[in-house]
Amino acid sequence: MDRSKKEKLVAELHETFSNASLVVVTQQSGLTVGEVSELRTQMREAGAGFKVTKNTLAQLALKGTKFEHLADQFTGPTAIAFSDDPVAAAKVSAEFSKKNEKLQIVxxxxxxxxxxxxxxxxxxxxxxxxxxRGKIVGVLQAPATKVAGVLQAPAGQLARVFSAYGSSN
Known part of the structure; x- marks a missing residue:
């Protein structure tokens, strides 16, 4: 890999580290191309990303970011999972590593x-x-649904009373 490609890769990794809320360092020895593709797909679906990294380039990219403390973790065949959501990358990495021992969270x-x-x-x-967010929306909607039900109940009861009174005359 020539110098310009390395510089471009370091810049891309630096941007990834700068924008992410969560970074998970993994070791992935022996994962097939298909398994890595499957993992990347799962990450994308969760709003996260997964990149296989060169350790020295990743360590250079970490400088000046909030994740600089992770530099010592880049040894062996490493890859990173990252996300803006503070849970997504960890969730997908953990689930995948349970099913596939070739991926280990470091x-x-x-x-x-x-x-x-x-x-x-x-x-x-x-x-x-x-x-x-879904739980919050559910909590907010539940009282509104109950209020609507309570408000409709008296009107329904009145309608039944009037209907019964009208049919008896």
């Missing part, structure tokens, strides 16, 4: 906070932003 970072494997696994168990 560490993670949420902003300047370093995460060990157990913390990444705990983060993966939390609901995603979309799931939380």
């Amino acid at each position: 560490a993670g970072g949420m902003g300047e906070q370093a995460l060990d494997v157990d913390q990444v696994q705990a983060l993966a168990k939390l609901p995603s932003l979309d799931e939380l």
Whole structure:
């Protein structure tokens, strides 16, 4: 790989690290092209990304970002999972590593906070932003539905009374 391609790759990785809320460092030894494609698809569907990295280039790209503390984790065949959602990358990485032993979570970072494997696994168990939004909408809609039902009940009862009174005359 020539110098200009390396510089471009470092710049892309630096931008990825700068924009992400969560980065999960993984080791992926022996994953087939099909398995990596499947993992990338799952990441995309969750709003996350997955990149196989060259350690030295990733360490260069980390400089000046909030994830600089992860530089020591880049040893061996590494890849990163990243997302704007503080849960998505951890959730997909954890689920995939359960099914496929070739992918192992090494560490993670949420902003300047370093995460060990157990913390990444705990983060993966939390609901995603979309799931939380859905729960909030459900909570907000439930009282409105109940209010509408209560308001309609007396009108329905009045209609039945008038109907019964009208049919008896």
